[in-house]
Amino acid sequence: MPHPGPFSFSCPTDVRFGAGALQSLTEVLPPSARSILLVKGSSNTASGPVRKLLSAAGLEVQPVVCAGEPGVRTVNDAYRSLASRSVDCIVACGGGSVIDTAKALRVALLKGADLTDDDFAVNHGPMGQIPLIVLPTTAGTGSEVTANAVLGAATSNAKVSLRGRGLQADIAIVDPDLMRNAPRRVVLFAGMDAVVQNIESFTSAKATPFTRALSQPAMATTLGALVEILETGDEGAWADLACGSLASGIALANGGLGAVHGIASVVGGAFPAPHGGVCARLLAPVIRANLASSACSPAVRDDIQECIAVICDQFAPTQGDDPLSGLESWLSDQDLPRLADWGVTLGDVEALAGASTTASSSLKNPVKLTPREFADIISQAL
Known part of the structure; x- marks a missing residue:
């Protein structure tokens, strides 16, 4: 190390x-x-x-x-x-x-x-x-x-x-x-924002030992707490979710995020799309793109695989060759909208991808993605 x-x-x-x-x-x-x-x-x-x-x-x-x-x-x-x-x-x-x-x-x-x-x-x-x-x-x-x-x-x-x-x-x-009194959809959107923030701050190109120490354990506890709250109403999970969100805020403030938040900032500026919902919809496509990129180094690949393992521990894959399919199936079961439901069309993809490449958070993505890769991410989330 x-x-x-x-x-x-x-x-x-x-x-x-x-x-x-x-x-x-x-x-x-x-x-x-x-x-x-x-x-x-x-x-x-x-x-x-x-x-x-x-x-x-x-x-x-x-x-x-x-x-x-x-x-x-x-x-x-x-x-x-x-x-x-x-x-x-x-x-x-x-x-x-x-x-x-x-x-x-x-x-x-x-x-x-x-x-x-x-x-x-x-x-x-x-x-x-x-x-x-x-x-x-x-x-x-x-x-x-x-x-x-x-x-x-x-x-x-x-x-x-x-x-x-x-x-x-x-x-x-x-x-x-x-x-505790937040509407279910708000809990889903906000909770997934915290999950994504912990994942992205862990893998960020600007991550530090301190930010990774905060975000690494919080990835699992935040995701697990969100599922418990939405599926069982576990009152004790609220403290875990709140603590995970707090950890993500400190980590991102000191180490940055990645392409999910870069794209979400652009989409949210152009369409009436709630930030947390957009982040949830983009998470799996961005992880796939980072992992598949020729610019993905062995060290970054290991970090991404660690994030995927956290997700798979919570959601068993529903399609054998796609470890993120369980997460996406669960999000669909929670009625998470797609980008098209917020007004994004295929004709918007190129402009959104172009703007996303220079977004502040995108510049801290662990892999330098091309405009074409950004376009593919957004297309997957439509």
Whole structure:
């Protein structure tokens, strides 16, 4: 085994994990905070316990509702709705879209102006003037510990990331109990996003010994927990799924992802396709393409085979010559849509493949795939 080379590692977010961790919310609020900006999803169910705690503490709460995947325009709408209101702290309670909205909204508030696409090119520095506390209600994106926020651009269909230390939450409260009421489809999409993130961060060209130490065991525990929750309703599996998602967030923030997320970012920018669902649909085609590529080195091949073994331990192949067929059969049984169900057509494949080759995550794929190979991946997922 080669000796590790130089690498860096960062997780400046203070993480509180475990069932009941929600109760620490009022303890970690700034002592002088009186006006709280609460960014939440459309439903009041997930954020109910958080609103109850804040209300009991006698705090003024200004809600901002995130109704879908965020973009520059939706963040600017939220920013303008606040007018001259004072904000002492931002609390985000929801899935990845909610947390990314809160991150981007903090940038706009401290900038004192609307966001523009030019902000994607800025390295946003620390923004401690307005503390950000996040409470994820889905186990998937790992956004609670990443230094970026994915938004739809204002002048194109692309999904792009705001990046920098200023996008990092100050405190993340990861309480599995907050995740139990998510709709089944949300659990599937978000959970598969976490599974893919662990697999891709393990095999990423930028992976480090630390990121691989996090993602390697999490591949199996995250996938197993997701299956248990969806098939048996195992309450104890929520902690495993939440922990696996958290591990994937730290790993991807420090080691990158791969072609699944590269393609998903392009597809999600052009079509109304949920990120986690797209990632789930692309996982098997990307693994096959990486393994079949002439650019796949022996070391990368071993890593990919390790990922395939994890999948096969959970899903026995349904077609003898395809070890990933069991996973794809299970996803079909879960009614996972195909890309065509979200509007992608054969005529879109070439343009999507071309854009995917230069996507940030694609550049960290363990194998350098050609535009033709990207096109074949997308075609398989149609």
